[in-house]
Each structure stands twice: as structure tokens, then as C-alpha cells.
Amino acid sequence: MPPPTLFQLAAKSLAEEIHKEKIPLDFPLDTKSSNAVFRELLELNPRNIKKLRTHYHQLSSLRQLDSKKCDIYEEDVMNLRKFNLISLEIGNYYIKLPKEFQRIDIVSLLKRAVNSNSRKMMIHLGFSGKEEFISGWEEQVFNERCQFSNFCNWFPNLRVLDISWARGLSTLEGIKNLKNLQVLMIRNVVIRGTGGYKELSELKNLRHLDVSCESERYGSFDRMIIFECLLESEVRIENLEFLDCSMTFVKDHELRRFVKNHPKLKTVVAISTACARISIPAIDLLNFNSTHSISKSLKYALSNDRDELVKNCIDVIFRKLDINHEQLNDLEISKFLNALCYVLREAKCKSVKYLVIYCFARSNFFQTERFFTSYSLEILGIVELIFKSLKNVEYISVQLNAHPLILSFFYRIVNFLRFGRILQDGLLSLIMEKTVELSYANREHVFLKILTKASRFMSVDQYKSMCENTKVMKALFAIAHKLIKQNSPAYQQIIEIIVSYMNQASENTLKFLVTNCQAVEKCIDQILMLSELPTKDSQKHLLHFLMVFSSVMSDEQLRKCYGGETIIRLVGVINTVGLRNSFEKTRALMLFSTLYLLLTKNLTEHREFIKMKIKEVSKSWSQSNLLDYHKMSAKILNALITSKDSTDESICSFLIFVSAFIYCEGYETNGCWNFMETPSEIYFENFPIREVFETVRTWRSMHGSQFCIKQDGSKMNRWFNQF
Template identity: 50%
Template structure:
């Protein structure tokens, strides 16, 4: 039921590529394709109206154009003459009033001049539909007469505008366009005169009239009227029609969605119109009504609900569509056990269709809410029914989220998306092995969300830890070399510094595990492009968990395997500072190996320039006050001191004196090796030279 045609899918895909400027068009579209592609283009972004200038030759067969959401400039208006338009809808035109000024109203617009500029002569003769949204008062007096002359073939008009104060306007309008077959109009004070529209087949009235019931009785004279749409919020239109004793002889279709209509009123109206075949009563007091003589679109049954949603979506009815999705959501949250498998499948397919096809963000948000909130989506029944479709559903949910234009709506949807991911990962505990595509997608998207919305730290942490715990060896191997994921993990670890939660060490353990399998190329990327060593340096100074710090030791040791000590002295210096701190705190499992790395650095150290690292004082304090410090560690600390005094000079008299006292203590203590005592002597000598060169009375 909810499957678009191949043509619709192709048109939407082409529109997306044109929107992204990622497809060269070296062919011309036919009329049907031009209309569909342009429609999707403007739905993606109304600013795509400029594409009609750049792709005019390829879309030259365009005949239908809806500008109701676009702000088209004067050049764009003139550009419309390239096309043989037979259907045109305008949106706001206030910005065009300077170019097409109203002769008597400075804030008005000359719509006839505008149409003459926009339409070639053939289009003027063949135009069958015209629509506009805006202030009716902006138009020239007698505009309807002038337009009827300019566009003699008009059969359909849509006017969505503010209230027209002139009471006789609508009657004049009906006399001017006696051949109309379709009329979509709102905010009129009276329907008097509508009886002159003898050929009218479809009438859309979005709002109740402000007058008494006598304005409705002329509807009975419309013998050709087949479709009546009176849907709208908080109006009692059916009651008014019954009071006016309206009898539309050949009426076949009625839409009274979102209106205030009672069950008995609707049944009475149907009784008075024996040719009625279909009534749409979405989100009314008749949600659960049943009338055997007609096809009633409401929420009375599963089939009726599906028909209602399809009708709302295919006709661009956002509010009824949202009401349908809300009803589906309630069923999946409250009564999933009462639904049979075929009904469940159809409901899920309907939600997926909503995410894929509707442009209304509120409706999409509600569908995402349903996926995230209903406990049905954590049951074995769901996974058994939709095992193969789950990867597609996940991608569809995330793609819909990316399409949200409002940051607030994006933020509120994130917890529901993460709930979906969390439930999928939890299902791994039952021994299922996820498809590679699904596993990679969940981790990548969770990482992306974690960095943008850190307030969801608990769900994110659970997903990342449990997914890593249960993934296969092959999946882990692929993931550890996914540079985007690895970068995201390091960024997420930075977020943890502020929260210092009990799960810190689990995230650090996950990173360490990935790095153990990562390729040399991935490690180099993390060191060079992700500032991984710098991030570790900041983390080791701020996190207090011993487990996390031990994992940091493994991470740094792995990263050091790709650091060139000769060319990347600063990184080596920083990495050794981290290791020395962990060694001093006895937070590394392989002390001998770590000690040997620091020893190698000590032996190769030549101070060619001054390296100023943040947190040096904390590292020095740990080294020279720890009972776990080795001779190698003390020597590295002296190298840090040498670097520190050149970088900081006389910034702190107290710390200067501490360095001097500590160095002297090492120099005079034969517990340390000659190399180490010589390093202490070198520090004292450099301090003396600095003091002599930069003499300061405070020192």
C-alpha cells in the first residue's frame, strides 16, 4: 500500500542530486518528469527556484509550478516565460510591489502586470489553474475581471488569503469566472453568488463563514459538484449545512477532517446525500463511527486508518497526517499485543513511508517519537518480523532527523533515536549477530550524535560499550580503522572529562581495544589530524579513575609506535610526560617497558628549542613526590625542569626555589645514577645562567 512508484522514486532521487549540485544534466526532461522533479526540488528547499534559471533548457517542458513557499525575484518572474505553464501558484509577493506597483495603493501590487511579465502568450491562452496566497487588499480593484480576460481558459483557482471586507466581492468573482470547475477559497464572508458556478465540480472551503446559514443554501444549486472539502479547525460546518437544509444532488466525496462534527450530524448529512461514496472524518468526534453505506476514512478500523493516512499524505494534508501518525503511535505504545502480524507490518511500513515522503517536520518528529517510545520495538516479535528491514529503518530515521531545519526539533528527537539504537544493541544479548551495515551505521551515527548532544551521555555510553562488547572480530577490525569513528571516540572521551562518570574507564577501555587492532595508517591519522596525544595529555591530568588512567597508558603506548621521535619531538615529549605521570602513580601494568621508553627518550634528548607543555607542574609534582619514581623517571623530570625554567623563567619565585632545591637534592643524593645527578647539575647550572642573564631581585 505505502510504496511509491519507480517513477516517483526516480524523480525524487534526481531532484536530490540537482539540489546537491552533484549530477550533470545533459538531457532534457519530458513534461511529466519536469513537473515532478521541480516539485520535489522546491519541497527540498524553496530557494531551489534559482535552478529554473540554471537548468531552464533541461526543464523547458515544465507546465506546472507551485511558488507558494518561494520568494521569487523580478528576474525569476521574467525567467518564467521560458516555460509553457498551464498551472501556476504564487506565494508572498510583497517584495515585488516596487516592480509591479498598484496604481492607487502604495503597498499593493498589480497582479495583472506581474502575470503579463511571467507568462508567454501561449501560456496566457492555455492557463487552466491559478493560485495565490497573500493580502487580497494588495490587488487592484477589478483584478478578477482583468485576469479573466488575460487567462480565458482558467478552470481552477486557489485563493488562500485574508478576509475580504467587500461583501459583494465573492458574488462578482463568481460572475466573472462562470466556467470554474475547481475552487479553493478561504476567509470569504458569504457564499452568495456561488450558484453561478454551474460547472463547479470541486469546492474547498477551509473556514466557516461569518454570516448566518443563508449563505450556504446556494450550494444546493451546484448540480455538478462532486467533491466538497470543508476541513478546518474548530468549525461546525456540517451542522451549519444541515441547518441551511443544503442538498448537493451529485455529491460523492466529503472531507470534514478536523471539524466539530458529531456522529449523529454526519449520519444525517450522509442520509441527505445518497450519492456520497467517501467521507473523510479524520480527527473528529466521528473517529470511531461506522456508516455502512459509505467508505468512511477515520480510525474505526485498521484498514480505515491506513486509508486515512494515505489520503492525508497524498493530498499534502499535514494536520490530518499527523493525527493519523498519532493514532498509530498510540496503538503501538498501548496495544501492540492486540495487533496481528500483518497489521503490525502495515503500521511499521506506514511510519517508514511517513519518514520517507512527508515534508512536514512535526509529523516526521512524531514518527521518530513512536519508534523511540513504543516498547514494542524492544520485543523479539519486532526483531523477528523486521530483522531484514531494521538497517533500512535505522537509516531512514537518521536521514529524517538530518532533514529537520529547526535545531530545537533536532535536539528533542535525539533521545528517541538513541533509544532505538539502544534497543537494537540490547538485542545482541540474545545471541544475534548484526548485519555489518547495521552495526557500522549504529556506531557511526551514535558517535555523531554524542559529540553534538552530550546531554545524552548515558545512552551513548551504553550503546558504544555494548556494541563493542558483542560485535564480531571482523566487525571490530573494520571499525577500528574507521577514522571518523576513532576521531569521534577521542572527542567523546573529552566530553567525559567534564562528567567524570563511572563509565569513563569503559570508554577508555573501548578506545584502547580498538587501537590495539588499528592499522599504522589509522594511528598516524589520529596522531597528526586528531590531536590524539594532546587529548590524552589533557585527560590524564583531569580524570581521577585509576582504571581510566591505566587504559590511557595503553592508548599512549600504542600511539607512540607511529611517532617519529626525531621529527615530532613535542609529541614525544608530551607522550613521555603522560607515561611518567602514570609510572609515578603506579598506574601502568608494564612498568619495565614504560621505563625503557622514557629512558630511550632521556638518552636522545637534545634541547633544540623550548617546549612548553600545559600541566608540567602537575607532572613534576607527581614525579618528585612519588615513592614509585625510578631513576629514569627522575631524570625525565629533570629534563622537564630544564624545559620549564626556560619557558617560564621568573613567573613564580616559589616554584623557582622548589626546582632549585629539588635539583640540588638529586645532585647530592648518591642513590641516583651519575647520569641523573649530572642532569640535576645541568639544571642548576642553567638556572644560574638564566639568573645571571635575566637578573631579578626576587630570585
């Protein structure tokens, strides 16, 4: 397809501005400009057909009108008489009729729509193919009877005539008067009788003949007899070069006979016929006989808005890629891939696009080693094209139906991953972002399998990049919040995925989550919801999130998130009396690290309540029989004492809670406990500092060689050296 000319680009740009009402159509356009601009206006919105009535003086030079996609009302028909048209395609026509008359006759319609000058000058005339026309009712309504021969006499200079779907035609008698006719389209038109097509032989200039059918709205018997009647009429069209007999019941010997009778015939379209697997010497035969022919058939059907033929072509491609892909060479596979991508780019029919996506999601070839190794560089382009094509689909239902198929295709892609195999960075990011976006579209939680497997086989750089992908992180928190409300078993899995990314999330990412997706509020809600469930394993993760988020929150954000009764409700989920196991100690550690910060900054009105609960936890902790110093992780303590906001006092008070082993694996990231420089009065008020000193001495005596203070400055060293 050649690139658009400057004139075409200018016409499209002007039409867009007029459509958006940024430029008023208050100036006259010449013939060429009227034709081009109005064509673009109808592409933007078929309802712009009304501008022919409201802006007649500006568009009076219009000569070509294609209104196939427009709904034409009576006032529009009468208005067309004002224009001297040479090319007219008429769309769906709406008029109030008595109940017994449900169709419009072609001749009666044109009598009112086209003036005498247009009839003489008209070279192109067609109908939408969406109306079913019958003859006879106009005689009862208008007291007259118009025959097809009269119709032909009205338009003596026609070169292109499309009367597809016309009903009630018993003969084409009179068509011989169209001496200049080059293209005749009588798709889904049955002329019964041996002489119905006879006058076609007298059309010396006829080059293109379309006698094809469409099964969706056409009876099997009619499809069966069309080509048979054509042959019985002994038609000999002297200069015929192109024949479309798709979806008719033409047989092999009948087609060969027709070709023999037309020596100048060059191209025959026989898609979805009994001749779909044959070849005829010297004829470009569009059928399903070869990969090349299938691709050409698909492009022909698509360029002529033959949606049924397009679907049939896609079905053939699907079956070959599903069952026979091992018999196809790389060139054939590439042609089929290019054909499918071409449909995604060019198709206007929503169901056609859906079929292509179905092909990628269900055809066996797209889960083979061959696809992922030979076409790995093309996968990103395919995925991008799928979403670009759906973006232009107006019907939400089609998008919703396609989304589970897209997730299935994604799962095929990530299922290919193994150790040593990674996806392109751009493809991985796109899959992750679109997967979380489409998570609602799959009840079987395929999206979780995609996220889990993709996370497992990421490279180090990809993992770091994903930890900073705010779009994915925001969506993960939203998914978790939705799943817990549904009491879904998948909730725990999504939390595990969030944990893996939170460990390496930067300060900017954390701030984004706090500010833009209410991550803290969601965590608090989920902690409270989990307290009512038998399984509370995820609480430790959520409390960890709160601890991490608190280090980057402003005073105003902390006050907003933990104001009112929130603190009391949060503390209520923690067992502060009689810590029974490491899980309970972990939860207490996480929550009270956040409470320390609130007390230090004086951001809570429940100071006495918090201090009381801290005393209870401290007492329970000291009485716990879970003391296990040798299992304390050096990383945990290192994270605590190297925080940029730690002070001697905060470290000393907090070490009370690490006097025994606490299961905190995965929470050792530096900066988790960022306490304020200004100490709170609670730090030394009621805590056994001597016991803390003893704890540190014991720990250092056992793990001194492993201990390393990363933070520079003498304050930390002086504090530890005193032991």
C-alpha cells in the same frame, strides 16, 4: 505513485541548473516547459518567485502558478497581471496597511493580480490557507464594496475553487454562477444561517466538497456549527462523490443523513470526528475504525498537506502500538510500520517527522521480542530512513530535539542483544557511528550504555571490523576529551571502550588517529588533567595509547607532539622515586618506553633530563619490594622481544623495568614496543646488566616451557642462548 516521465526529469534537471546559476535563463520557454520548470524552481526555493519579474520575457508563456509556499509582495501581485494564467494558487501576501487593517480581502487582491483574460480562462483558483481574509476594509481603502457574487461572475469557467480560511463570508450566494465547478474547498469557512449553503444544490458538476476544519486555528463553536448549518440548508448536490468533514463536530446520525441525501457519494473523510469509529455500507469511510482505514487516512492527510490530520493519525498509531499491540496481528503491525515509514519519506512538516521518531522511541511495541524477531530485517531500513528524513529538515532545533529520541531507539535495539543474538553488520556499524555522532544529545549518557552493550555482544568479526572503523575511533577520542573537561564520571567508561578497540587496531588505523584526529595531543592533555585529580586510574591507559601510537609515528610527528616542555610536564606526573605499587610501575613502564624511542631517534632536547629520570626509576625499581617473578606474563615479554624493531641492546636495557611483576594486562599486543635498530648510548651506560642477566635466567628457569620466540632470525636466539 508512477515513476516520473522523461519530460518531468528533464524539467527538474533544468530547474536545478537554473537555480544553481549554472545555466542562465536567457531563452524563452513554451507553455508546457514554463509550467513544469517554474514549478520545480519554486520547490527548490520559494524565493524564486521573483524570477517572474526578472525573467518575464523568458517565462511569458506561463499558464499555471502555484505560489502557496511563497511570500507575495505588492510588486509580485501587480506583475501577475502580465500573465494569462489558467491556474493560480496564491501564497502569503505582504502589503503595508494601516494598523486598523490587518487582513487582505480576496476580491480586492484578485482585482489587482489577475487580468481580464485570466479571469475568463481561469479554471483553478486557490489560496494558501495561511492568510485570514476579511471583508469590508477594501470599502474604506478603495471606496468600493465587492460581494462574493461579483467574485463568482469574474471567473465563470472555474472548475476548482479553494477559498479556505476566508473570513467575513455570510453566504455563498452567487456560487451557482460557477456552472463548471467540480471541486469546492471551503475548509475553516463558516457560513452562518440556514440559507448560506443553499446554492450548492445548483452545482450540477460538483464532485468534491471539503468543509473540514483544523483545530489549531479554529474555535470549537465554529467547528460545531459547520456541518449543522450545511444540513439546515437542505443541500442536495446531485453528483457529489467526495466529502471531507474532518475535525468538525459532525455526529453519527448527521453524517448518515447526509450520505442518504447524496446517493452518488463514494468517499467520506471523517478523521478526528465523532464518527471516527463507525462504518457506513457502500461508503469508503476514512476514519480510525480499522487499521486499513487509519493507513488510508494518513496517506490522504499527507498527500493534501493536512499536517494536523497527519499528527492525529500518528497519535492513533502510537497508542495502538503502545497499548494494544498484543491485539494486532502481523499484517496490521506491518501496515502501521509501512505507514510510519511513508510519513518519514513523504512528510514536509518538521514536527510530523518528529512525532514518528517519538513513536519509535517511546511506543512499547518497539522494545518487544516480537518486533526484534519478526521485523529484524526491517530495522536497518527504518534507522536509515530516520536519518535521511532529518537530513532534509532545515530547522536545527528539530534535529536537536529528535536526537535524544533516536538514542533511546538505539538503546532499545542493543538492549535486545544477548549471547547468541547479534545485529546485522550494517545495522551495528550504523548504530555505533550515529551514537558517537549524537553523544552530545543526551545528558544521561545513554550513548555510553549503547556503546558498552553493543561492544559486549559483538561477534568476533564485528569486533575486528569495529577496531578498524576510523569514524568511530576518531569520535571516541573526541568524546573522551570533552568528558574529561567536564570532569564527568563517564570519562572512565569511554576510555575503557577505547582500550577494547585499541588492542586490535591496525597500523593504518593508528596512523589515521595520529594524523587526522590529534589523538596523541589529546592523550597528553588528558594525562596532565588527570594528574590534578584524586583518581588517576585512566593514566595507565593513556600512557599505553602513547606507547602504541609512538610505534607508527614519523620523526616529524614525534618531534611535534613531544617537543618543547611537553616531555618535562609528562615526566612530572610519574613518581620516579620510590615506586610504591604495581600501578606506579605500570605508568613508569608505559611512559619510559616512549622516552626510549625519543632518545634513540635523537628527537628531544631534554636528553640529560630524561636520562636522569630513567636512573631514578631504575634505582627505585631495583629497591622495590614488589618482586614477584612467577606472575610475570609470558605474553608481556613475548610482545617485547618479538617487535620488528627490537635489538639486543634495547631488549637488554628494557628488561630492567620488568625485573618485577608489573600489572600490564591488556597491553600485550605485539608491536607495542617498536624500538629503533640503532642503539642509543644510554642503553648500557648506567644500568646493571648483570642484574638483567640474572633476571632473565631466573625467569627462564621458572617459565621456560611457556616461553616462545615468534620472531625469526638468529639474533634473538643467540641473545637468549647466552643465558
